Amino acid sequence: MDRPAAGASYQRxxxxxxxxxxxxxxxxxxxxxxxxxxxxxxxxxIAEVPTVAIDLVEIEVNSSVLNDEFIAHRLGLIPLTSAAAMQMRFSRDCDACDGDGSCEYCSVEFNLSARATDSDQTLEVTSTDLRSADPKVCPVDQARAYQQALGGESYDPNTGDQRQVVLHLISLVANPFVVLSCLVHFIPLLLMLALGRGILIVKLRRGQELRLRAIARKGIGKDHAKWSPAATVTFMYEPDIRINEELMETLTLDEKRSWVESSPTKVFELDAITQQVTVCDAEAYTYDDEVIKKAEAMGKPGLVEITAKEDSFIFTVETTGAITAYELIMNAITVLRQKLDAVRLQDDDGDLGELGAHLGGP
Amino acid sequence: MAVDDRDDAAGKEVPPPPSYRSLAAPVANPVDKFALLPAFLKVRGLVKEHIDSFNYFITRGIRNIVQANNRIEARNDPNIYLRYTNVHVGKPSVQVDYKIEEITPHFCRLTDRTYSAPIRVDIEYTVGKQHELQLKRNVLIGYMPIMLRSYTCILHGKDEAELARLGECPLDPGGYFIVKGTEKVILIQEQLSKNRIIIDTDSKGRVIASVTSSTHEIKSKTVITLDKEKIYLQLNQFTKPIPIIVVMKAMGMESDQEVVQMVGRDPRYGDLLFPSIQECASERIYTQQQALQYMDEKVTYPGAGNQKEGRSKSILRDVFIAHVPDYVGNKRLELSGQLISLLFEDLFKTMNSQAVEMMNRNSDKTRSSPSDFSQLIKHEAITSGLERAISTGNWDIKRFRMHRKGVSQVLSRLSYMASLGYMTRITPQFEKTRKTSGPRALQPSQWGMLCPCDTPEGEACGLTKNLALLTHVTTDQEEGPLMNLCKSLGVEDLTLLSGEEIHAPGSFLVMFNGLILGKHRQPQTFAKTMRKLRRSGQIGEFVSIFVNEKQHCIHIASDGGRVCRPLIIADMGISRVKEDHMKELRDGIRSFDDFLRDGLIEYLDVNEENNALIALYEHVDQDDVERSSITHIEIEPLSILGVVSGLIPYPHHNQSPPSFLFEVKVTFLYNVLQLFRADSLLYLLVYAQRPLLTTKTIELVGYDKLGAGQNATVAVMGYSGYDIEDAIVMNKSSLDRGFGRCIAMKKYTVMKENYGDGVSDRIAKPQRDKDSVLVKQNMRALDEDGIAAPGQIIRNHDVYVNKQTPSVIDRRGAGALLRDREYKDSPAIYKGVDGETTVVDRVMLCSDTNDKLSIKCIIRHTRRPEVGDKFSSRHGQKGVCGTIVQQEDFPFSERGICPDLIMNPHGFPRFDISFVIFKYLFYLFINFPNLVSRKMIELIGGKAGLSCGRFHYGSAFGEPSGNADKVEDISNTLIKHGFSYNGKDFLYSGILGHPLEAYIFMGPIYYQKLKHMVLDKMHARASGPRVLLTRQPTEGRSRDGGLRLGEMERDCLIAYGASMLIFERLLLSSDPYQVQVIFEVVCEFPFGRGWNCATADAVVLGSVCRKCGLLGYYNHKLKASYRSMCKNGENMAKMRLPYACKLLFQELQAMNVVPRLKLTEG
Incomplete structure (x- = not known):
């Protein structure tokens, strides 16, 4: 990639x-x-927008099949509504408490108490069994219930219908890689949300009991993935597809069809009437070069020219539900600005150190 | 053996010619035949051969042994006797305070007991002077360890729910023993078969033919050697080898002509025999009488000189049994049943002879009424004998001259596959150290019987083998009825025939289990009839009928230890198994045994396979094989592999290094009931998954239920430079979410000792001061009973059992309780890694067999992967974690896919020369598809599986039968779901945001975490403990040892010239010592007189006398160096040398060698 000469303005x-x-x-x-x-x-x-997640678990009784650490790990991965996370303090920076969790500025307490009674049915302990001390912070699937309990005034991250969330999560199944890469994070969420029963923590048989106190704290994804609000954040270069119409006209209908079908994703379209090949969805193109290879194989190199526009990007953002996608983007910009400010402040001190060399400035 | 020489993959698609198709009109689809495999395993289980063999022993073998030795009598009065009339093995139980309690295997595991059942006999014996006969029933003669899931085991025939109630994992195959709480497998032993003549050369290069004979009374070895062209017979009963012709004459063949005629009329035989005949003549032995006399002189028998007469005759009759050469070096597999039966036989006989011994002693001592035998039968010997042999693995049976070590091994519970692997393993008869390649080579006769891949690396390579999936090992079958059957089918007894008739052309010798039964004039008809009888179930299904055209023999075998496997019978190349049979099987109306009974499937052993022509698939046309000559069809080609190698997807695509199969066994266990077990070390994977790309074997053995790995999205690319040498780069967020997370559980046992007189250890509660604050901080994990509480966090140096031991043990005058100060603390202190949080998982209290309380604490540690932990895919691709990288730095695709780990493409399995050879071998039988690395196929197969939501298969040789997905189909699926056909994706750099310049091969691969974790291995020390003797730092992590600067490292430093560094490393940082040397080298003392060491209080530093070069000492009273020999302090020098060096000098002096140090002024 060409880089402008040192000292040139980067401002855009x-x-x-x-x-x-x-x-x-x-x-x-x-x-x-x-x-x-x-x-x-x-x-x-992905890594620096803060959210709230369970960080400390004190287990009173646990006679379930899963051991304490196992349950603690699962609790940590439950996404909590974190709209207030930006305003909260990091536990390590909080001077109002000594980190024991009874501090309103840096932590939220949760309680869970479940016991499978005499029925022969297996009791599923889910995120709905978590009782939050602060209605603003609760498991994402409970947000609606909390909101209703508070008379609809409080903030609800799922402003839309919860069904929509469910539907959307189901649609994620269609893209199994997302499920896979967010292995533990998603599968329970997905299944339980789809069933509307909360996120499964553990199953209890008759007589088993789970009682614990958990403290949620603010954190960022860099420290642990449980604090990452992003399920998927990705971008792609916008493709610039130019079909050589003249060359295209030299193709027969069958050739056109086979050329169009050579793309694994549906990028081109063959109009049945006009027999014209048009770009129907440029962004579906995955830079796989299949159509170019096909054109070469057909003896028509240069049939299509595809370049990536290096200055425009298409972002796809999905959140875990901890904050809305809008908040995620806005918070990310805020965080990014804060970081840049930190650099700029250092710059004012005139002591950039090594960073100065990297920035190419004086 | 069927030869399947088809064309390449393309050829497979071509439909067979029409004529062929019409011939095979109702061809059963080969895919459907697969249902036979699960049906087979359902009937037989995975370790049926062990259980069958043990069942045979319990029901029949033990009875035969007791019957064969059923009468014992006093030597001086045969009227005093005891006779065993019946024997049976009861249900596993234990006798506690005169009460018999049934026990479960799980109870035994937890309480370190032996899972054994009483052996009871019914006896009749004489009592008193009048020898009145008395009967007694159910007399205990010992406890027999019981194999799990055998007839006598309480688990036999239980369903899953009942098993779970008994604390047993339903997937556990059984087939092992529990001795003193540990699970022991008796490995399958490979043996040369008994009662067969084996031709070999001995150490002196002589040709020998040996036979190991075995009956219930006696086991002997007969050897015939060829020495200087003369043939001799060697038997242990004779002191010297006996010329063979003498033996012949002793058996009644007095004329040489008869001898030659019996051997064969061919003049060659006569020539060969000539020197032997000549020798016999030179000894002047012409008649039977003379021959017997000659032999009698050579008989060895302890004592009983007068009985010598006629001994040789009985030896000939009983011991030396004639065999006709049968050169097939057959192998027999000895299973647990046979081995235990040997052991039991020995112990039983010992018990009886001891009883006789006692009886004799009694009657010698007292002339009063003789005691009865029933009092002399002691059951401890059998119980402890069996227990000892199984728990140590040493089969030392003098009676049968058997000295074997390592017969039983601890069942590895590290992973499910490891346990299964143990059950199918066959230990070799050969010494491992032998460097021969012959027995290690893959034998064509192993096809379908023994797994061609599953063998360990290193010295046991090729010797230790594993059974294939469908192999069955036979147990003994009743011989009498079969022999009678043969006779009635026209086998003529040899004794009725003359030598001439025996060698008549066209007639075949009939051999039954290696014994000559007789001759048959129409061998083919005979074999056909026998097989027909077997198929109709009239005779046992494992009886093998083998026609050896070359040797003019028909071999009928019903003995135990033969390997055999089921095959579909084909008439003129047309399978007998039809679609409707398979439908019935699927509907559950028909079982595998019905197939056997209806003559659709039969078992063939290795010998009989030579008479069969076996096709791989019915629907495939054979180029050079007449279709009508095909007699059998394989059930499934994947069954040529064993249980463990069946796990590998697409094993036929590239080589599987044996190391991988080993690695499978070191991955984690996911036993259904693991949490109730008390293994000394147990690793569990937290979120285990089932592989996306499975094989049929995986499903058959239940590995999909006990997964030991996770499907990781792998990107194949270089990243960060921390991925060299097969290292992998891991995504931190994946680890946060639980990838590769595991639980390690360790057992710590504390015994509460009893010292007699009611004195024993005690467990004290933790001491607290008046504010009830713990006095000692390291007792925080303890409960009020002095034992660590479950759920407590326990750290390094914490106490887990606060035990106190009485300080005076041999206190006389019991009764009064010991006072507090008479106990001293001997707490059990947990040794863990600093900074790690471990938790007490469970605490178990039980009393062991000696009524001591044993406290078992199981301590659990949850670990997330860290740099240096070892991972492996299913392709022998082990690598350590090189670095852990933040998710945002990882590459991503525009779909948002971000890999869990990154693997360097250099790590892809290579095709090395051994695989080429392997491939060539198998090309004879199965054509190989194109050589795409199977890891690559796994990746795209898994990716396609994800896309279309179906588990893909990669069974061995499964493409033609649909048990493995073809690469083309996988590619099509990928394209359909918008991926590139070759599994490559367009990725962006996570660090820069730029597109990566290459397409990256990315998709899911099943990764397993191996037990080698840094946490268990990392070690460093600055200063620490030293060995008492040499004063050098200790060795090894467990002793907090130093890191050795070895010879090679030293060489480097010498080469570099870093003398000060060497000095510092080898002396100062190890064992520096100062000695006083006597300076001049003047030898005043006679050599080798020894050197008197100074008294201990005087020696602080050694000194060397300058005069004699010996070591002196530093006398602290005189504050001067002193020499012990010269008794003065002159000419002393100080010098530094390693303490080990000083030690060496002194040790040499102790051996009367004087080392002298020559010192020069420096």
């Missing part, structure tokens, strides 16, 4: 166009900037 004025915005899904275009900017935004969204 990026534009954002939001295409789709759902509570936990967003698709937007980021234009007139370069990969470093887009990637910085992506990285911050």
């Amino acid at each position: 004025f990026p534009r954002v166009r939001i295409r789709d915005l759902k509570p936990d899904f967003a698709k937007f275009e980021l234009r007139d900037t370069d990969a470093s900017m887009a990637n910085a935004l992506r990285r911050v969204m």
